[in-house]
Amino acid sequence: MTHTSRIPSSPPSHGWDIHCHTVFSDGTETPETLVDQARALSLDGVGISDHDTTAGWQHAEQAAHEAGMPLLRGTEITADDEGISVHMLAFQYDPRSRHICELFERTRASRLERTKRMVALLAQDYPISWNSVLEQVREGEQTTIGRPHIADALVAAGVYENRSAAFADAVSATSKYYIPTPSPTTHQVVKAVGEAGGVSIVAHAGDLSRNRSLISDAQLEALIDEGLDGLEVWHRGNPPEQRERLLALARAHGLLVTGGSDWHGKGKPNRLGENLTDDDTVDEIVRRGAIPLWR
Ligand SMILES: [Zn+2]
Ligand SMILES: [Zn+2]
Structure with a gap:
């Protein structure tokens, strides 16, 4: 695996922010603002990755084209792995694929x-x-x-x-009225994204604030066997020891290593561009994907 040798041990200082949310999920800003701000920061490119939808892609495409900013098209899919909530970034898949459409439809x-x-x-x-x-x-x-x-x-x-x-109070996740959000399994997501020709990456797998227990190495290795492409290492939720753990897994299995801000506009303190994916890794995502890089 040629990619393994390129896995860096520290976050890239320039590149792309490929983990960004807009008003098409729970962000506060439009795709147009995302692209404008990415350009103002002189990022090499930007990725849209709203939750469980491609609804913002067209707006992002239009804005990116006008701004001359290359665009990675993606979605952050909420999944379940034996009771652990896992966020999975899917990039460059064919949005008309029956497999992915059925997955979103069932979830909805x-x-x-x-x-x-x-x-x-x-x-x-x-x-x-x-x-x-x-x-x-x-x-x-x-x-x-x-x-x-x-x-x-x-x-x-x-x-x-x-x-x-x-x-x-009444709407809280600890209230007696609460019912957990149904999600596809991580295995179903890897399969559907693969069938749609896309690239699948587990987002912020080391973020202890999201789960009482994290997805284990064994669980990740099962997904790698099924075709998982990479791990998001450079993310504010992953503490240093988790970054080491994820990097070790990535090296052992020749995975893609990505970074992203998880920008939500004013919805979260995360700053656009605070974590990045290097250009080589973006090239590899595009090479593996089913749709061309949008320019
Ligand atoms: Zn997430
Ligand atoms: Zn996110």
């Missing part, structure tokens, strides 16, 4: 079902209904209806002052 349907069940539970004690939750959805069809909309319906009904207050 089961999440909708889950949100309806939560609303039914809450409606026993609070003045809300499925219709009053639907009234809070402004972003249209492509948005997954979830806890933020339930919270907004409770605010509209006068139960809480604001969304945060609802999240701190």
Whole structure:
């Protein structure tokens, strides 16, 4: 594996930020702003990776073309691996692939079902209904209806002052009304992304703030056997000892090593470009992918 020899032991000082969220998931800024800010920072290129959707790709393509900024097209897919929530970055896959469309469709349907069940539970004690939750959805069809909309319906009904207050109480993940978000397994994601001709990378696998226990080496190695392409090492959530662990795995298996800011605009403190992926690795992602690099 020729790529192994190129795995660096420290984060790149220039390159691409390929882990960025926009208003098409839970970011606060548009793809146009993402591209403008990436250009202002003189990044070599930028990647869009909204949660469980390709809805922002067209806007990003338009903006990137106008700004002359190369664009990697991706999605951050929430998956489950034996009870551990795992985020998986998928890049350069064919968005029309039946496999990936079915994966997103199944996830959307089961999440909708889950949100309806939560609303039914809450409606026993609070003045809300499925219709009053639907009234809070402004972003249209492509948005997954979830806890933020339930919270907004409770605010509209006068139960809480604001969304945060609802999240701190009835809508909280520890409340008795909570039902976990259904997700595909990591194995299903690696398979579907592979079938769609894309590149799959486990995001921030060493981030202890997300899970009581992290995805193990053995779990990662099972995914590597199934075709996982890489690991996101350069991410603010991965502490130094986890970066070492992930780098060792990457070296042992010839994986791609990526970095990204996990930018959410004003939604998180993460600064665009604070972590990067080097140009060689981006070239390799493009080489493996099903769609051309967008310029
Ligand atoms: Zn994530
Ligand atoms: Zn993210």
